[in-house]
Amino acid sequence: MTTSTEPGAVTTRRSSRLMWAILALVLLADALDVIDGTITNIAAPTIAGDLGGGEILIKWVGPAYMLAMGVLLVVGGRLGDKFGQRRMFLIGLGGFTLASAIAGFSFDPTVLIVARVVQGAFGALLIPQGMAIMTKAFDQQMLGKAFSLFAPVLGLSSIGGPVLAGFIISADWFGLSWRPIFLINLILGVIGLVVGAKILPRDDSADRSATVDGRASGLLAVTMLGLLYGLIEGSTNGWGVIPIASIVVGVLFFAAFAHRQRTAAEPLITPSLMKNRGFTSGLLVCLVAVAAGSGLLFVLSLFLQEGLHVSPRYTSLGLVPLTAGLFLAGFATMMRGLIPKYGRRLVFIGLGIDIVGCGLVLALVEAFGTDVSLWVLAPAFLVIGVGIGLSFATIPTVALGDAKPEEAGSASGSFSSIQQLASAIGSAAVTSVFFQAAASGMAHAMEVTLIVVLGLTVLSLPVVALMPRKAPAGPPAE
Known part of the structure; x- marks a missing residue:
């Protein structure tokens, strides 16, 4: 007995496998973001004990990542519209992976904080692209399945991040203490880049005319940096001239950001x-x-x-x-x-x-x-x-x-x-x-x-x- 398969059925199966592979890649990227956003909740005291930096490092190691992510998230979405979601996804994942390596090999508190900022910046470039890629590549049935998986996967990631950090630090793999919590991203990131280059759809619908208000994002970045630096420096070393001046600068730049929002042709909000x-x-x-x-x-x-x-x-x-x-x-x-x-x-x-x-x-x-x-x-x-x-x-x-x-x-x-x-x-x-x-x-x-x-x-x-x-x-x- 011989059996035959309709060509359309083969194409459908391949298409279905491709959509599931794209979904797995997008979920991996989002999970990495959630894990890296929460993993320092557990690791911060150990990192500060190893690198020095004391309270100020503990206060900065988490917010540095979230600050860059929050300021640039909307910009990341606009860049995807302008230059293509596939391109921005791969650039974001590549930069995130490299920044994770720098964080993992850091031997100075300042280098670690800068690496965390870079992580957050590339994360802001990476995360918005996933939803846009799926919206374009998936049919309605697959899109419904994809949305239903996001909550449990990201919820488990929020649990898994701190638990993973605790076990990695206690295991002290190869005498590296806390460093593998970042270095593990090297493996996952490289796998994601290889897979993404093969399966992500080409950027055929990028809108080169889309505008990105970099000035507004810069004003918002200085606003948040000024407020956070003033708050952390003042609470750590006393409320001298520098922390107060930093907060004043943050307030002034926020006023400039608000003015930009009212006058820009394409405001962020x-x-x-x-x-x-x-x-x-x-x-x-x-x-x-x-x-x-x-x-x-x-x-x-x-x-x-x-x-x-x-x-x-x-x-x-x-x-x-x-x-x-x-x-x-x-x-x-x-x-x-x-x-x-x-x-x-x-x-x-x-x-x-x-x-x-x-x-x-x-x-x-x-x-x-x-x-x-x-x-x-x-x-x-x-x-x-x-x-x-x-x-x-x-x-x-x-x-x-x-x-x-x-x-x-x-x-x-x-x-x-x-x-x-x-x-x-x-x-x-x-x-x-x-x-x-x-x-x-x-x-x-x-x-x-x-x-x-x-x-x-x-x-x-x-x-x-x-x-x-x-x-x-x-x-x-x-």
Whole structure:
């Protein structure tokens, strides 16, 4: 008996395999971004102990990456439109891989911080291209499957990053201590480059006329750098002339950025969005809540290692309940249709649960001090994770509820950038509060930090009431 296969069926199978391969590559790139954004939460104390740099290195090693990512994320998307998503994806992945190698081989704190900035910059070039490539290359059925995989993969990456860091540092492979957390990107990056060069579709629809407002991005970069440097330098070495001047420069450049937004032909944020109360209130809630939550996640890791003297491995395991709660809550909001059903009420619920979790940790630290165990903290960490997961996943979507269809793409990109910048600000600011209070003991430092985080979260609640009641009916336009 002989069998025959229709040529069309062979083409379909090949096309299906190609789409799955492209999806795997895009997910790899996004996973690398999430892992490298969270991996230093665990590794920072070990890195500072090895390279020196003390508090200032701990404060910069995470925010440096997120700062560059947040400032350049929208620009990365525009460059993909102008020069082609395939080209920018490969350049972004190549630069990210090279910067990871420099970070892994760094023997000086300054070199490491610069490498982290470069990592974030190339990450901002890499990440926006994946969604555009899939939108062009996939049919509707495959696109639906792809979107359904993003939440679990990125959620697992957020858990896997800190856990991986803890185990790598404790394993001390070849006596390299923390360095393999960056050097592992060399293997994954080279594989991604080889595969991407073979399978990514050619850039036949690049729009050379697309404009990129580099001036606005430069103004925003100086704004954030001035504010962060002033904050970190002032909290570390005292509030002298340099940190105050740095903050003043940041404020002045922000004013210049705002003016540029009003006068530029192609502003980074669509001007009409800034007149939309629902969008601007959502942006403010995102800035405050994400800053407080991201800073808290970093400080909890510091408290476990510096206060409870837990090893990096057991610190990563001790934080699994928190990251698991974050993942499960975020996944549930996307897969169970909770956001369209509850809208901004889900933001209230998430922030409320976060407040309860922080209150539980505060009560435990006040009761037991640095003698509190990981097992005792685990339920409270889980509650915090659920609260952050519900709110972080919901705020950007609900804020688009009143946006017009033609504004949705700009609004979505703006929120991605704000989330990264808020994470950078929060990590630096909340860590500064922690170290400032540490002179009176680690337990006191944790208590003060929790009170600050609770205060910021409570202050954001009235602003939630100004957000749109419902999320938009469909996904935002790209």
